[in-house]
Amino acid sequence: MENTKGRKKGAWIYEEDKLLKACINKYGEGKWHLVPQRAGLNRCRKSCRLRWLNYLSPNIKRESFAEDEIDMILRLHKLLGNRWFLIAGRLPGRTSNDVKNYWHTHLLKKVVSKKEEKKDEEEKPKEKTMKMHEVIKPRPLTLSSNFGKHYFVKQQNCNVPIDCDDDTETARVPNQIANCASSNSQPSLGSIPIPCEMWSDSLWNLGEELGNEIWLMFFITRREF
DNA sequence: AATACCCACAACCGCATCTTT
């Protein structure tokens, strides 16, 4: 199987794995555009990267998911939605592809059927303060190379509850960072900056309701593969 | 034994974001 550029596609064979491993061991990870050439592989850079990250990397756990891992996936998914990379980041040895696959094959059905059950029971008046299942979607952000890469809580369409009297009074935080340590990255309500204490308090309140798991979303340091 | 179906997971693709020029 080959693509339009004559690159091989489909399942990897043992020899290819060996070449890729040798290449990564020699040159390290990264510079994926150079990997096919360095390794002597007729594969595209994406394919090489995926193969390493999802299969060949020595950090990968091969055994099936443990109870606590499943529990963690369920909780984190409730908070983060389909941010598989972030969820996997909290599960040592698991890749985002592993988590995503496990979700689709094992957990999705469970969650859907549970929701169906709940739906029947509910039909109650709207929650006043916040919707517990609204997903907060953090996005990766690269700071200067000295700081490495970190993930923060914030992104477009992320509604942060702040002592609201009705449904509408939530702080719609623009696509910026809640990193109080950084002077130019203060969260805001429209153009008005939100004091860090208020921001933290809001998260703290939310954290109490969600069993403090919200804090996982603070400074989820990116794994260095 | 043959076939159909299902499940698990590896791999690909598209696109958004980041970095470099």
Added chain:
DNA sequence: CAAAGATGCGGTTGTGGGTAT
């Protein structure tokens, strides 16, 4: 500042193995 290239993530598809009929 814009364009081009590189990177990484999430959605989706393909495929092989196991099970049921």
